[in-house]
Amino acid sequence: MSEPGTSLDPKRRLDSSPEPGEELERRREEILRLRDLLIGKDAELRAAKAHVAELEEELRRYTRIADHLRHPWRLFHVVLKRLRARRNPRD
Amino acid sequence: MLFSSASARGATRAIDKVSEPRFSVVTPVYETPADVLRAMLDSVRAQSFRDWELCLVDDGSRLPHVRAILDHAQHNDPRIQVNYSDANGGIVQASNKALEMASGEFIVLLDHDDELHPDALALVDEAIKEVPDADYIYSDEDKIDLSGHHNDAFFKPDWSPERFRTQMYTGHLSVLRRSLVEDVGGFDPAFEGSQDWDLVLKVTERACEVVHVPRVLYHWRVHETSAAHLGGGGKDWAFEAGEQAIQAHCARIGMPAQVERDPAIQDIYHLKPELDRNPTVSIIIPTGGQTGEVWFDPVLFVTHCVGSILSTSTYDAYEIVCVIDASTDRAVLDELVDIAGDRLRFVPYDRPFSFSAKINLGAIHSEGEHLLMLNDDMEVVTPDWIERLVMYSDHSGIGAVGARLLWEDDRLQHVGVLFHEGRPSHIYRGFSGKFDGYFHNVLVAENYLAITGACLMTPRDVFEEVGGLSTTLPINFNDTDYCFKVWATGRRVVYDPDTVLYHFESSSRSPYVEEWEINRLTDRWLPMSDVDPFSNPNFQGGAPGSHPSSERSVPASGTRLRAALRRRLARTG
Numbered sequence: 001m002s003e004p005g006t007s008l009d010p011k012r013r014l015d016s017s018p019e020p021g022e023e024l025e026r027r028r029e030e031i032l033r034l035r036d037l038l039i040g041k042d043a044e045l046r047a048a049k050a051h052v053a054e055l056e057e058e059l060r061r062y063t064r065i066a067d068h069l070r071h072p073w074r075l076f077h078v079v080l081k082r083l084r085a086r087r088n089p090r091d
Numbered sequence: 092m093l094f095s096s097a098s099a100r101g102a103t104r105a106i107d108k109v110s111e112p113r114f115s116v117v118t119p120v121y122e123t124p125a126d127v128l129r130a131m132l133d134s135v136r137a138q139s140f141r142d143w144e145l146c147l148v149d150d151g152s153r154l155p156h157v158r159a160i161l162d163h164a165q166h167n168d169p170r171i172q173v174n175y176s177d178a179n180g181g182i183v184q185a186s187n188k189a190l191e192m193a194s195g196e197f198i199v200l201l202d203h204d205d206e207l208h209p210d211a212l213a214l215v216d217e218a219i220k221e222v223p224d225a226d227y228i229y230s231d232e233d234k235i236d237l238s239g240h241h242n243d244a245f246f247k248p249d250w251s252p253e254r255f256r257t258q259m260y261t262g263h264l265s266v267l268r269r270s271l272v273e274d275v276g277g278f279d280p281a282f283e284g285s286q287d288w289d290l291v292l293k294v295t296e297r298a299c300e301v302v303h304v305p306r307v308l309y310h311w312r313v314h315e316t317s318a319a320h321l322g323g324g325g326k327d328w329a330f331e332a333g334e335q336a337i338q339a340h341c342a343r344i345g346m347p348a349q350v351e352r353d354p355a356i357q358d359i360y361h362l363k364p365e366l367d368r369n370p371t372v373s374i375i376i377p378t379g380g381q382t383g384e385v386w387f388d389p390v391l392f393v394t395h396c397v398g399s400i401l402s403t404s405t406y407d408a409y410e411i412v413c414v415i416d417a418s419t420d421r422a423v424l425d426e427l428v429d430i431a432g433d434r435l436r437f438v439p440y441d442r443p444f445s446f447s448a449k450i451n452l453g454a455i456h457s458e459g460e461h462l463l464m465l466n467d468d469m470e471v472v473t474p475d476w477i478e479r480l481v482m483y484s485d486h487s488g489i490g491a492v493g494a495r496l497l498w499e500d501d502r503l504q505h506v507g508v509l510f511h512e513g514r515p516s517h518i519y520r521g522f523s524g525k526f527d528g529y530f531h532n533v534l535v536a537e538n539y540l541a542i543t544g545a546c547l548m549t550p551r552d553v554f555e556e557v558g559g560l561s562t563t564l565p566i567n568f569n570d571t572d573y574c575f576k577v578w579a580t581g582r583r584v585v586y587d588p589d590t591v592l593y594h595f596e597s598s599s600r601s602p603y604v605e606e607w608e609i610n611r612l613t614d615r616w617l618p619m620s621d622v623d624p625f626s627n628p629n630f631q632g633g634a635p636g637s638h639p640s641s642e643r644s645v646p647a648s649g650t651r652l653r654a655a656l657r658r659r660l661a662r663t664g
Contacts, residue, residue: 028455029448036558039576043615050618086139 112170114143114212115195115269119185120203121150123157127204127312132164132171134206134310140213143199145171146192151179183280190277197228198272200265200287204312206235207264211308215266218302226268226298227291229261230308231629237314241307245530249624250301253483253536253585256337256346257360259288260530263309267294282336284329289336296343305627330357348482359531361589364475364482372409372477372548373459374400377440377449378467380419385470385595386499392595393467394426401431406477409463410434414453417441445565446544454554461485462554464570466545470593472497479590480548490553490582491574493542494590495533497524504594506533507586508541508571510623513613515541515571537586539625540578544570546592553577567604568612575616 068075116135135145161173174188219225233244247260254260275293282289337360338350348362378393411431417439438456440449454462461484483492496505501524508515527534557576560569574584
């Protein structure tokens with residue numbers, strides 16, 4: 001919002017620089033800066049959380065695959081189960 | 092529960108009818124050619140997902156083969172039911188009869204002469220499992236000609252409410268939660284010809300989630316009497332019904348607009364603002380008093396820009412806030428005062444260059460309910476440009492709106508921003524100004540993750556809530572970052588094609604982007620930008636300006652859905 005002291009005369013506003021106005025301006029800028037910082041840090045945190053969740057999911061997948069490779073009969077069982085499910089999705 | 096007709100014949104059937112199936116495919120039938128009708132039925136029977144029922148209503152066909160084919164289909168599959176009307180009552184009446192027969196959790200709309208992809212219902216089911224709150228699901232589609240060739244694939248963006256208000260882009264395949272369809276009263280005969288659009292508008296007004304499956308799951312047959320063949324010319328009444336359906340939708344949601352049909356392209360529409368209030372707008376123009384050439388004449392950009400605002404705009408409730416470098420020549424200020432008088436407000440700026448800081452400073456010194464960021468090298472083309480931007484910016488749910496920007500040679504400079512692997516780029520940059528885009532996407536409103544800050548209106552309360560433009564990005568990507576912040580508050584970002592300005596930025600300009608700038612952007616927003624929801628994974632390069640990788644090749648939808656979930660997580664934590 002405009003400063004109480006600003007007038008509609010553009011020349012006067014350019015020339016005048018009342019100190020209380022400058023202080024208010026600085027504080028409003030600082031509020032904007034801090035709000036941007038908050039939303040930015042919040043976004044970074046959520047981005048990091050999403051990345052961690054994605055990596056953990058990948059890790060679980062790789063662990064399952066590694067487990068199946070150690071026990072091939074389990075892999076065979078999973079493939080068989082999926083084939084059956086595809087043949088009859090309501091099972 | 093078995094249908095009574097099914098239980099009587101149940102013992103002879105290979106497939107049992109299941110109670111409350113996942114999907115009810117709803118199809119009104121009328122005088123359908125025999126081979127086309129059989130192909131439609133075959134495409135449903137061939138579904139890899141088997142938990143469906145097909146509700147057919149023959150709307151008084153006189154061709155004898157229609158009843159014979161439908162009877163045969165019903166007899167051989169308990170999941171197929173047919174209702175015969177004695178007289179032709181029209182598509183809305185027949186569709187509503189089919190809805191009454193439906194018992195599935197979701198309604199699948201299928202025309203009598205079209206076909207489903209064999210995995211259509213399986214992939215929709217997969218999407219619903221990923222997003223259990225989904226109330227409306229749609230897919231990509233293509234056309235199929237008389238010789239069975241597929242062409243004209245339409246790879247669509249994810250849910251874009253603003254586009255849906257100007258183009259029925261979701262089309263087929265459309266799947267709607269039955270309870271919502273019943274809540275809104277089914278198909279409305281007042282909009283016969285555009286009854287599908289009206290129904291989806293009503294359902295999406297209440298929907299929790301809308302999901303797009305980016306795979307071609309529906310084949311729209313082109314033949315002599317089909318809507319696909321007739322295109323724009325044959326069904327004028329249907330397009331008029333479309334106009335009325337959008338108008339009714341605007342009234343329901345409080346969008347102050349008059350709907351108009353495009354004069355050249357019949358299936359797209361435009362919103363003309365009819366504002367019920369005139370909020371004050373502060374146009375913030377950062378400038379250093381630079382000069383350049385406009386149509387071979389030397390000009391002072393900012394005075395040219397302000398002059399065009401004053402001479403072209405039809406809106407009255409605005410002020411112009413020039414954030415001006417302290418070193419700017421006094422003569423520039425005098426000229427601006429002569430042009431703009433009391434509308435003008437100067438804010439001196441004497442720090443190192445930062446577009447963000449200048450805009451923020453201008454916002455602090457302004458009074459408007461809406462802030463319009465504007466570069467100084469612009470010229471207004473559309474007289475009601477402020478009304479248009481206010482129409483969107485003043486609507487709840489919208490946090491930023493931008494314009495169609497042209498270079499001085501009329502080529503496109505900005506019609507929206509798409510992301511590829513987290514990096515933003517202006518789509519169709521440098522294309523002819525007459526180019527209407529992929530499925531007319533230059534000419535219809537659309538949601539994007541980001542729009543340019545060269546001309547961007549935003550509500551003041553949103554600007555203050557998100558901390559204005561980030562001063563950590565003083566030169567590049569501050570507008571992109573701002574748009575992401577707007578999305579993070581749950582509001583949408585809109586491109587309006589009917590707000591047109593010239594932007595005298597050099598077309599050869601290749602702004603140097605520092606690596607830290609892109610890193611800052613991706614550190615914050617990569618979960619939202621790595622898979623752009625408003626592009627389509629079928630495009631090489633991630634944008635409709637590039638070629639489809641292959642019309643029939645379709646990537647796994649899981650990646651897309653996971654990305655959507657990541658975006659939701661990024662928004663809501």
